Each structure stands twice: as C-alpha cells, then as structure tokens.
Amino acid sequence: MRDINVCEVTAAVRQMCIDANYALSQDMKDALDGALEREESELGKQIITKLQENLEIAGKDQIPICQDTGMAVFFVKVGQDVHFVGGSLTDAINEGVKQGYVEGYLRKSVVGDPLIRKNTGDNTPAVIHYDIVPGDSVSLTIAPKGFGSENMSRVFMLKPADGEEGVKDAIVQAVKDAGPNACPPMVVGVGIGGTFEKCAEMAKEALTRPVGTHSDIEYVRNMEEEVLGRINETGIGPAGLGGKITALAVNINTFATHIAGLPVAVNICCHVNRHVTRVL
Numbered sequence: 001m002r003d004i005n006v007c008e009v010t011a012a013v014r015q016m017c018i019d020a021n022y023a024l025s026q027d028m029k030d031a032l033d034g035a036l037e038r039e040e041s042e043l044g045k046q047i048i049t050k051l052q053e054n055l056e057i058a059g060k061d062q063i064p065i066c067q068d069t070g071m072a073v074f075f076v077k078v079g080q081d082v083h084f085v086g087g088s089l090t091d092a093i094n095e096g097v098k099q100g101y102v103e104g105y106l107r108k109s110v111v112g113d114p115l116i117r118k119n120t121g122d123n124t125p126a127v128i129h130y131d132i133v134p135g136d137s138v139s140l141t142i143a144p145k146g147f148g149s150e151n152m153s154r155v156f157m158l159k160p161a162d163g164e165e166g167v168k169d170a171i172v173q174a175v176k177d178a179g180p181n182a183c184p185p186m187v188v189g190v191g192i193g194g195t196f197e198k199c200a201e202m203a204k205e206a207l208t209r210p211v212g213t214h215s216d217i218e219y220v221r222n223m224e225e226e227v228l229g230r231i232n233e234t235g236i237g238p239a240g241l242g243g244k245i246t247a248l249a250v251n252i253n254t255f256a257t258h259i260a261g262l263p264v265a266v267n268i269c270c271h272v273n274r275h276v277t278r279v280l
Helices: 006-022 026-038 042-061 089-103 160-182 196-206 218-231
Strands: 002-005 073-079 082-085 127-133 138-142 154-158 186-194 247-257 262-269 276-279
Touching: 002 006, 006 082, 006 089, 006 138, 006 276, 026 042, 026 247, 073 089, 127 196, 154 160, 154 196, 160 186, 160 218, 160 262, 186 196, 186 218, 196 247, 196 262, 218 247
Parallel strands: 002 082, 073 127, 186 247
Antiparallel strands: 073 138, 138 276, 154 262, 186 262
16 A cells, blocks of 8 residues: 555646646647648648747747636546545645646636636636546546537437447537637547446547547547548638648547447547646
C-alpha cells in the first residue's frame, strides 16, 4: 500500500488547469500543421494560420488560448494499492481547480445551480470520472471543456438493425448540425455501446486520446478513418467558412451493450482540444 497526501493532488491539479489552458498539446499543434498543408481553400488556410498565431501569442504572453477556459473535466485512474491521506480526494481536486482558475486568471464559467445560475466564482465543482485500476499510482487527466462545442454534442439511441452504417450516418449528421458553432476544425469523440450515460462518458474520454492515434480494433479504426473523410467532405471548413478541413480527427471508443440497443454519443470539441495528464 502506498500513501499519497491529497495536497500533492491539489498542487498537480492547480498546475494542470493552467498548463491546459495556456498551451495546446503537441498532438494538436501537429494536427493544425498538417491541416494547413492539406487545406485547399485560401480562406481556410488564412483561418488556420490565424489560429496558429493565436497559440504563439498565448504562449509568449502566458494567457489562455481561448477565452472560454471551460468546465474542468477529469478522468482519474486510481491504483487500488493507493491510500489517500490528509483529506478527501474529490475535495483536493476541486481545491486544485479553484487555485488554478483563480491564480491563473482563467475565466470562471461554472454556475452552482443549473436554473438559479449564480456563478461559483472559482470554476468549481469539477466533473470527475473515477476508475479503479491495478497498481500504486494515480493518473489524472484534465480536459477543460468549453460549451460552444459541448452544446453541439448528441446522444443517439439507435436500433441494433441500424448497424455500422447507421452509426456512421449519426456521427456525420451530428457534425453537420453543429456546423460552425463548434469552432472547426474540430475533434470528434464518439462512444458506441454501453448505456445512455456510458456512451457519453466514452465519447468525452475519446477526446483525450492523442490526435493521430487510432483504435486497436480494426473495424473501429476503419470507421474512424472513413467518418473523418466523410466529415471533411461536408465543406464546412475552418471556422465554418468553407474548406476541406472540418475535423482533425475522429476518435471512437466502444463497450459492450444490451441486445436491444445501440447507444451512440458524439462529443465534439473545438480546435483547442485541451488535455493534460499527470501521474503521481
């Protein structure tokens, strides 16, 4: 059994909030570079170039890469041989979010009640997904999620008879419906299977997979590539102003499901698909 003081978690989360919002991950930078090379529209090229300039300015001036610094979403994989000391793990994560967003001068976008809508003032609480895994370490992944793209997400409760073609059509339709509202070029996270809530969680976690990597399952990998091609044939383009590059990647996760169902969730993220992982 390994003891981890929750103050270590708070310190890590604080810095992760700042790092994720001030700088784009290398996989996303590489994806934008590739998009610029493949884009055929002159206006589309100009838009991608401006996005890259924005990233340079944010890095140089140490300011957020997007004004919507998102709601803090965490995927936490806790080793079953870890014992937390010093307090609650959930409280420690929320304290780290509070410190990161306040001290990092990040926009506070969370309201404490969905209808009363009073801002909490420190971007807490975070949305936290826990998973117990073998080992004595803790993996923390933050994925700050802005709501321009989050609002464009969809869940489809398809029939088993809809099959693979129905799934692919649903993903493409979700992107078409989103149009420019999700700030393309986008990354499309997809969850197939499970239940209503499981497919949505899988879609969100799929966004944290590095762009350019694919599923280990052959038919899923083929779906990712085919659907990406179909999305980029829609002509939505960068910023929704037309072009070849509407999406940078389609990442699909799958899970077992019921004989009577085929749940599909599509969670879209804008070009600042932020994700940072730390292991304690």
